Amino acid sequence: MEAPAGGVDDMTKLSYLHEPGVLENLKSRYELNEIYTYTGNILIAINPFQRLPHIYDGHMMQQYKGAPFGELSPHVFAVADVAYRNRAMVNEGKSNSILVSGESGAGKTETTKMLMRYLAYLGGRAATEGRTVEQQVLESNPVLEAFGNAKTVRNNNSSRFGKFVEIQFDKHGRISGAAIRTYLLERSRVCQVNDPERNYHCFYLLCAAPQEEIEKYKLDHPKTFHYLNQSKCFELVGVSDAHDYLATRRAMDIVGISAKEQEAIFRVVAAILHLGNIVFTKGKEVDSSVPKDEKAKFHLKTTAELLMCDAVALEDALCKRVMITPEEVIKRSLDPQSAAISRDGLAKTIYSRLFDWNFVMLHLCMNLYRLVDKINNSIGQDPTSKCLIGVLDIYGFESFKTNSFEQFCINFTNEKLQQHFNQHVFKMEQEEYTKEQINWSYIEFVDNQDVLDLIEKKPGGIIALLDEACMFPKSTHETFSNKLYQTFKSHKRFIKPKLSRTDFTISHYAGEVQYQSDQFLDKNKDYVVAEHQELLGASKCQFVAGLFPPPPEETSKSSKFSSIGSRFKLQLQSLMETLNSTEPHYIRCVKPNNLLKPAIFENVNIMQQLRCGGVLEAIRISCAGYPTRRAFFEFINRFGLLAPEALEGNYDEKVACQRIMEKKGLKGFQIGKTKVFLRAGQMAELDARRAEVLNNAAKIIQRRVLTHVTRKRFIALRKAVISIQALCRGDSFSIFMQARWRCHRAASYYKRLKRGAIVSQTRWRGRVARKELRKLKMEARETGALKEAKNKLEKQVEELTWRLQLEKRMRTDLEEAKVQETAKFQSSLEELQKKLEEANAAIAKEKEVAKQAIEEAPPVVQETQVIVQDTEKIDSLNAEVDNLKVSIEHVVVQ
Numbered sequence: 055m056e057a058p059a060g061g062v063d064d065m066t067k068l069s070y071l072h073e074p075g076v077l078e079n080l081k082s083r084y085e086l087n088e089i090y091t092y093t094g095n096i097l098i099a100i101n102p103f104q105r106l107p108h109i110y111d112g113h114m115m116q117q118y119k120g121a122p123f124g125e126l127s128p129h130v131f132a133v134a135d136v137a138y139r140n141r142a143m144v145n146e147g148k149s150n151s152i153l154v155s156g157e158s159g160a161g162k163t164e165t166t167k168m169l170m171r172y173l174a175y176l177g178g179r180a181a182t183e184g185r186t187v188e189q190q191v192l193e194s195n196p197v198l199e200a201f202g203n204a205k206t207v208r209n210n211n212s213s214r215f216g217k218f219v220e221i222q223f224d225k226h227g228r229i230s231g232a233a234i235r236t237y238l239l240e241r242s243r244v245c246q247v248n249d250p251e252r253n254y255h256c257f258y259l260l261c262a263a264p265q266e267e268i269e270k271y272k273l274d275h276p277k278t279f280h281y282l283n284q285s286k287c288f289e290l291v292g293v294s295d296a297h298d299y300l301a302t303r304r305a306m307d308i309v310g311i312s313a314k315e316q317e318a319i320f321r322v323v324a325a326i327l328h329l330g331n332i333v334f335t336k337g338k339e340v341d342s343s344v345p346k347d348e349k350a351k352f353h354l355k356t357t358a359e360l361l362m363c364d365a366v367a368l369e370d371a372l373c374k375r376v377m378i379t380p381e382e383v384i385k386r387s388l389d390p391q392s393a394a395i396s397r398d399g400l401a402k403t404i405y406s407r408l409f410d411w412n413f414v415m416l417h418l419c420m421n422l423y424r425l426v427d428k429i430n431n432s433i434g435q436d437p438t439s440k441c442l443i444g445v446l447d448i449y450g451f452e453s454f455k456t457n458s459f460e461q462f463c464i465n466f467t468n469e470k471l472q473q474h475f476n477q478h479v480f481k482m483e484q485e486e487y488t489k490e491q492i493n494w495s496y497i498e499f500v501d502n503q504d505v506l507d508l509i510e511k512k513p514g515g516i517i518a519l520l521d522e523a524c525m526f527p528k529s530t531h532e533t534f535s536n537k538l539y540q541t542f543k544s545h546k547r548f549i550k551p552k553l554s555r556t557d558f559t560i561s562h563y564a565g566e567v568q569y570q571s572d573q574f575l576d577k578n579k580d581y582v583v584a585e586h587q588e589l590l591g592a593s594k595c596q597f598v599a600g601l602f603p604p605p606p607e608e609t610s611k612s613s614k615f616s617s618i619g620s621r622f623k624l625q626l627q628s629l630m631e632t633l634n635s636t637e638p639h640y641i642r643c644v645k646p647n648n649l650l651k652p653a654i655f656e657n658v659n660i661m662q663q664l665r666c667g668g669v670l671e672a673i674r675i676s677c678a679g680y681p682t683r684r685a686f687f688e689f690i691n692r693f694g695l696l697a698p699e700a701l702e703g704n705y706d707e708k709v710a711c712q713r714i715m716e717k718k719g720l721k722g723f724q725i726g727k728t729k730v731f732l733r734a735g736q737m738a739e740l741d742a743r744r745a746e747v748l749n750n751a752a753k754i755i756q757r758r759v760l761t762h763v764t765r766k767r768f769i770a771l772r773k774a775v776i777s778i779q780a781l782c783r784g785d786s787f788s789i790f791m792q793a794r795w796r797c798h799r800a801a802s803y804y805k806r807l808k809r810g811a812i813v814s815q816t817r818w819r820g821r822v823a824r825k826e827l828r829k830l831k832m833e834a835r836e837t838g839a840l841k842e843a844k845n846k847l848e849k850q851v852e853e854l855t856w857r858l859q860l861e862k863r864m865r866t867d868l869e870e871a872k873v874q875e876t877a878k879f880q881s882s883l884e885e886l887q888k889k890l891e892e893a894n895a896a897i898a899k900e901k902e903v904a905k906q907a908i909e910e911a912p913p914v915v916q917e918t919q920v921i922v923q924d925t926e927k928i929d930s931l932n933a934e935v936d937n938l939k940v941s942i943e944h945v946v947v948q
């Protein structure tokens with residue numbers, strides 16, 4: 055069977071179960087935002103890195119409520135629904151657990167939240183009854199996240215602890231209580247933060263609290279605190295610490311943490327920040343230390359105030375150690391470096407105690423039980439009803455460049471869970487085969503019991519050796535590593551790396567991991583320094599004192615020693631006991647890329663995660679074993695139609711099943727005592743054959759029905775036609791005669807009509823033609839008259855042209871005569887001009903002569919006469935010139 059384009063929703067439906075096929079199937083589904091896929095009963099969830107609200111809304115919850123597993127698309131709700139219904143079916147006998155795993159950022163916490171929301175939806179009460187219990191269950195998340203989550207390079211909201219949420223139900227399926235167990239908080243983060251990561255969210259939330267709280271706790275910007283400013287990342291994109299502070303406070307209210315306790319919790323958080331700012335310098339005595347300056351003293355004083363303990367005692371507890379020898383009690387000073395280590399140790403202890411106080415669990419349980427009492431009293435139920443669904447959200451397998459004690463513990467947890475998974479998938483499977491008495495050979499699977507022995511065996515395991523090393527004051531990580539090398543020289547899961555003298559490698563089920571042992575001893579030590587214990591146990595604040603209860607007195611010295619490793623081992627043991635008593639359901643979260651972005655599917659990365667999560671192994675077992683099984687009755691009911699003859703004989707169910715399988719040529723199946731066991735893909739094949747048989751049967755039925763209906767219609771039609779024909783044939787001759795006569799009559803009428811029409815057409819056409827002729831003739835006549843008029847006009851034009859030329863010639867002659875006359879006048883004018891000039895010259899000469907004569911002549915009277923005569927002469931000449939000028943101008947104008 056070929057995989058459809060959009061992929062198959064259950065990997066076991068793939069006919070070829072190999073790595074590329076599995077990967078391709080997940081990829082094609084992821085491209086369509088189908089983030090969930092089954093592998094048998096395991097749900098694979100690929101982080102979409104984008105909100106897909108439509109797949110988690112109320113409508114979806116309603117759809118999945120009570121729907122049979124596998125009927126709807128794969129979903130976390132379907133897994134929760136199975137767990138819920140199992141709980142109801144087993145009727146308080148058996149609990150269920152849902153194990154969510156995957157690497158950091160794969161979506162475990164989000165998946166857990168969805169599971170809790172869905173369970174709260176299933177087990178919630180009507181709004182009128184009050185919703186406190188579900189609300190408390192859901193609101194525990196923000197509280198836990200504020201104190202246990204931090205930004206890391208792999209996830210902006212990474213849970214730095216594991217958690218097991220138990221949701222308890224009463225026999226009516228209603229939530230009656232809840233408890234949260236937490237595991238292995240990452241303590242080192244409190245004092246040491248790598249750039250660009252952050253410390254736990256609560257520190258930044260408190261620094262963004264309302265002003266009066268900032269003043270009360272003497273806080274400032276996170277950059278002023280040593281425990282926060284080792285990284286330059288103070289804010290998260292898209293997150294408001296001020297808003298989250300108020301939200302956390304509200305969630306704490308809902309969970310049931312009183313205002314007084316909340317005040318104490320945040321006071322302790324502030325105290326840790328101040329504690330980190332106490333810097334030490336060398337004291338007066340050798341190897342002693344004191345607070346460095348006024349600032350350090352201020353922080354010391356504030357820490358003491360907030361923890362409500364004595365400031366001097368606090369300084370002593372940080373800078374001195376009391377040594378009890380058999381002879382005496384010695385007080386020893388610590389150098390500044392040791393004092394700083396002591397300070398950081400105290401900060402880590404206070405914070406982890408605060409977290410381990412399990413305030414959520416404590417309060418949730420107390421309140422719920424009180425509430426359950428109240429509810430149960432009112433409806434008369436047993437308040438101790440203990441049917442639960444546990445949801446485990448725990449860190450996945452980790453393998454980095456440097457792997458320390460945390461990775462060791464995390465991988466130890468994963469080995470444990472892998473064994474549980476193996477036991478469930480393999481051992482249970484094989485137990486079933488034995489119970490059904492079928493022939494089978496053990497399926498090979500990688501059993502990791504040897505790795506677990508290597509880590510936790512007592513005595514002699516790594517944890518035991520580490521504890522031993524921690525108890526010897528002179529041990530170092532070198533001596534510890536050497537001890538490991540010697541003890542596990544020939545262990546096939548333990549490797550001594552060639553290039554290191556202190557590292558060690560463990561061959562885990564998911565691959566080899568090389569651990570750096572240098573901080574193993576420090577990180578494993580869990581004992582609280584007696585001075586710290588004494589100091590805080592005596593705090594005037596009840597809450598702080600409660601975090602440091604006095605150790606039980608009767609404990610001997612050796613049993614007094616406690617280590618993180620062994621405590622964790624015990625916690626895990628208890629968790630495994632709980633899990634073993636439940637019906638497990640597995641959800642494997644997968645992180646599709648390291649860029650934390652949607653729609654990017656990194657093949658190699660995902661393949662590695664599927665291997666680590668045991669998904670491929672589970673698929674392999676499915677291939678190797680018998681993943682599908684059906685009770686005989688069910689099988690015959692469904693597939694009996696494939697071999698009807700097998701049911702006809704008087705065979706018992708078992709033989710009938712065998713015959714059906716044989717008839718279909720299937721091989722490799724097994725018939726047990728009550729069930730048929732099928733190999734991977736055989737169920738799909740049988741289903742396909744069944745669909746084929748049903749299809750063929752449907753086709754035959756359709757064909758028969760169609761033939762029947764058509765034949766019936768044909769018969770009816772034929773009958774009708776025959777009756778009509780018979781009816782018609784009865785008087786056909788008289789109809790023929792009538793038709794002939796009518797035809798003849800019509801033909802003669804037609805001929806007459808035609809002739810008449812031709813005659814009248816001819817006459818009419820003749821008349822029209824004559825009229826036309828007349829008109830043409832008249833027009834011809836009119837044309838002749840016009841031609842005559844035209845000739846006349848042409849002649850007139852000719853005459854006029856001739857006259858015009860004549861006139862032109864005359865005019866030219868006239869102009870020539872005029873020019874000649876003008877030239878004549880011009881020459882006479884020039885002549886006159888000349889004469890005038892001569893006259894003027896003569897006058898001038900005469901004037902000269904007259905002047906001379908005047909000069910010479912004595913009498914005055916004579917002189918006057920001459921002048922008068924001359925003047926008259928001049929005037930007359932001037933008048934003549936003027937006349938000439940006028941006449942010339944006149945000629946020119948003409």
Ligand SMILES: Nc1ncnc2c1ncn2[C@@H]1O[C@H](COP(=O)(O)OP(=O)(O)OP(=O)(O)O)[C@@H](O)[C@H]1O
Pocket residue numbers: 101102103104105106156157158159160161162163164165209211212213214449450643
């Ligand atoms: N179903 C989902 N829908 C939308 N976004 C999701 C979903 N699951 C995960 N995410 C996104 O991936 C981020 C990381 O998921 P989550 O915190 O659940 O990872 P985790 O496996 O719990 O990591 P860690 O181990 O570090 O706590 C979330 O903050 C969210 O943005």
